[in-house]
Amino acid sequence: MIRLGQYLPADTAVHRLDPRVKILSVVALSMMIFAATWPEILLISLFLIAVIRATRMTPVQALGALRPVAVFMAMIFLVHLLFTEGLPILSLTPLPVRITREGLVRGIYVTWQFAGLVLAAAILTRSTSPSDLVGGIERLLRPLSRIGIPSQDLAMMIAMALRFMPMLLEEYDRLRMAQMARGADFTTGSIALRTRAVSSLAVPLLLSAFRRADELAVAMEARGYRRGPRTTLRELAFSRCDLGAFAAMTAFFLANFVLRMAIR
Amino acid sequence: MIHVENLTYRYDAGEPDCLRGIGLDIEEGAHTALIGPNGCGKTTLIKHLNALLFPRAGTVCVDGMMTTEAASVREIRRRVGMVFQNPDSQIVGMTVEEDVAFGPGNLALPSAEIRRRVDESLAMVGMTGFEKRAPHTLSGGEKRLLSIAGVVAMNPRYIAFDEPTAYLDPAGKQRVLEIIRKLNREGIAIIHIAHDMRDVAEADRVVVLDRGQVLLTGTPAEVFERADLLIAVGLDGLPQEGGS
Numbered sequence: 001m002i003r004l005g006q007y008l009p010a011d012t013a014v015h016r017l018d019p020r021v022k023i024l025s026v027v028a029l030s031m032m033i034f035a036a037t038w039p040e041i042l043l044i045s046l047f048l049i050a051v052i053r054a055t056r057m058t059p060v061q062a063l064g065a066l067r068p069v070a071v072f073m074a075m076i077f078l079v080h081l082l083f084t085e086g087l088p089i090l091s092l093t094p095l096p097v098r099i100t101r102e103g104l105v106r107g108i109y110v111t112w113q114f115a116g117l118v119l120a121a122a123i124l125t126r127s128t129s130p131s132d133l134v135g136g137i138e139r140l141l142r143p144l145s146r147i148g149i150p151s152q153d154l155a156m157m158i159a160m161a162l163r164f165m166p167m168l169l170e171e172y173d174r175l176r177m178a179q180m181a182r183g184a185d186f187t188t189g190s191i192a193l194r195t196r197a198v199s200s201l202a203v204p205l206l207l208s209a210f211r212r213a214d215e216l217a218v219a220m221e222a223r224g225y226r227r228g229p230r231t232t233l234r235e236l237a238f239s240r241c242d243l244g245a246f247a248a249m250t251a252f253f254l255a256n257f258v259l260r261m262a263i264r
Numbered sequence: 265m266i267h268v269e270n271l272t273y274r275y276d277a278g279e280p281d282c283l284r285g286i287g288l289d290i291e292e293g294a295h296t297a298l299i300g301p302n303g304c305g306k307t308t309l310i311k312h313l314n315a316l317l318f319p320r321a322g323t324v325c326v327d328g329m330m331t332t333e334a335a336s337v338r339e340i341r342r343r344v345g346m347v348f349q350n351p352d353s354q355i356v357g358m359t360v361e362e363d364v365a366f367g368p369g370n371l372a373l374p375s376a377e378i379r380r381r382v383d384e385s386l387a388m389v390g391m392t393g394f395e396k397r398a399p400h401t402l403s404g405g406e407k408r409l410l411s412i413a414g415v416v417a418m419n420p421r422y423i424a425f426d427e428p429t430a431y432l433d434p435a436g437k438q439r440v441l442e443i444i445r446k447l448n449r450e451g452i453a454i455i456h457i458a459h460d461m462r463d464v465a466e467a468d469r470v471v472v473l474d475r476g477q478v479l480l481t482g483t484p485a486e487v488f489e490r491a492d493l494l495i496a497v498g499l500d501g502l503p504q505e506g507g508s
Binding site: 009129167215219221223224229230232235 | 373
């Protein structure tokens, strides 16, 4: 059975934080990472490590979060390493490229930025249940409803998409089995042949998704869903801890900013 | 009381009517079974009871409110709960408790009240302890119980069940029937669509639909007397002794 997101329930301070604080922190952290200069890199790295530890993620798990993007990270590192002009430190003679000092520095920097962003997001999704995440996004977007952006509808759509992903996967499996039972072959033959075999699943899958969406809309109506004010089981409320974390994060953000000004 | 009078409906213009002049009264607290062959209009009929469909002719009136009055729709939907056939496409929450909270949330109840109703409803169907589970990790029977809890949480006075025991194993069936009995004992009127006549023996009243019309109505004993008619429209599971 697939698991959505990397959420892992645990009782840590990070888990308990209000999702809004966490989402805003990730946004702030991303901005800092994008604009970071060398001393801040150290500071942000230490901060990330501290939060990872507070979330009770092991180093292996933290590196695991980077695995899906490892190839991409290697690629951006190499591109910067090989194609940056500057002081050559190593030439790979038969090849028309050489490694420069600037390239090495740039490569490390950009790779660090990327890893930092992914880790920040990983901490968020690991410590926040999907429903809290959606609830947090909804509350943060709520001011936008004044200019006509329906934040509750948006949140409902995100929640629905998350809810239906596993169901569609199950449906896909079911259809595939049903076709295999009648002699379809998805595992042998050329890639073109296999692609065609799998694409024959797309139409029934789409049809069943539409049918389900229809049924769901009726069921939601039957349970009184409509546009307009509704309440939820868990109303988000800032606790003292949340305020503390929010203040700390703001201070960190400002300190970063001041540090940069001072260095400049 | 739900009062259905001369209800006529068709899905698309040009198609024949799938409900033709149905008249039906559902008393408060009663247990009404609705039976009939596939495609006879049972599901279409119950969708009229909580204003999901509107009659082309005739009226549906819930506790004095017409389903066609836009202002009443919300209250009608609160009073008449609906448990559909396929639990998968009526579960909307990302966790069990959030799904049960969906209906009360739509009624804009305060969080503490939602919490209370969620706990009560889950206890009612015997799913306490499942609060944080994701719906796709539940078994078919558990999903069915969850879909019932979601409706119970709205405190309805009537609940329509569309083949609630379909696709369940015997133990699961018994569990669902026991819950229906319990709800009925608490004073909630039950409208129960069934295929199997054995499931309807304990109803106060049985309504047999055929091709969009009420063919027969009466106590289970009275209806089973007319076994010839029931067999003619293709129903089975008849008790041997004509009634119970």
